[in-house]
Amino acid sequence: MIKKKSKPKFNVPNLGFMTGIKSRWRKPRGTGNKKRRKCRWAGKSPRIGYKNAPAVRGLHPLGMPEILVYNPNQLKAVAGRVVRIAAQVAVRKALEIEKVARAAGLMVVNPRKVVPKEKKEDKKEAKKGEAKPEAKPEAKAELKPGEKKTEAKKAEQKALAAAQKIPGSMNPELQPAQHTKGGSI
Numbered sequence: 001m002i003k004k005k006s007k008p009k010f011n012v013p014n015l016g017f018m019t020g021i022k023s024r025w026r027k028p029r030g031t032g033n034k035k036r037r038k039c040r041w042a043g044k045s046p047r048i049g050y051k052n053a054p055a056v057r058g059l060h061p062l063g064m065p066e067i068l069v070y071n072p073n074q075l076k077a078v079a080g081r082v083v084r085i086a087a088q089v090a091v092r093k094a095l096e097i098e099k100v101a102r103a104a105g106l107m108v109v110n111p112r113k114v115v116p117k118e119k120k121e122d123k124k125e126a127k128k129g130e131a132k133p134e135a136k137p138e139a140k141a142e143l144k145p146g147e148k149k150t151e152a153k154k155a156e157q158k159a160l161a162a163a164q165k166i167p168g169s170m171n172p173e174l175q176p177a178q179h180t181k182g183g184s185i
Helices: 091-104 120-129 149-164
Strands: 066-069 082-085
Touching: 082 091
Parallel strands: 066 082
Antiparallel strands: none
16 A cells, blocks of 8 residues: 655745735745745645555545435445545435444445534523522621721621631631730730
């Protein structure tokens, strides 16, 4: 078996330098075009020397010839080939082609990925069955006459810390003991 030759990626000049230029190939036609003049730094251009040997031309990388299939009837007399389902074939017929190909022992290169649609009734039932998240307990301290807003906020934080039991909060009972500069007492 003869292996196919590797060839470079042929791109238009200035690809990667200008944002509006797409990755594609167009023959350079300008009089000053560096790629047409075959400057080495401008990249490779397609030439006859990149052509593969006649024995491997048109083969799939697996080493077998490919066949493009539009309906299951075309698979009746096919053997030793790789099957490619045409792009314009709908899902139902494509699944039928895959089934016939598997039965014949053929490999399908582009099998269809089918995601089953959910019915509207199933969606409604799923929404009804969902549990709503529980609300967090909020303990708001009321502002007593003569008390400032900051003191009310501290009282509110204390109440929340006590409810959630978070260490290191504003509650001095929950905070770890602090060391003094002088050493031991």
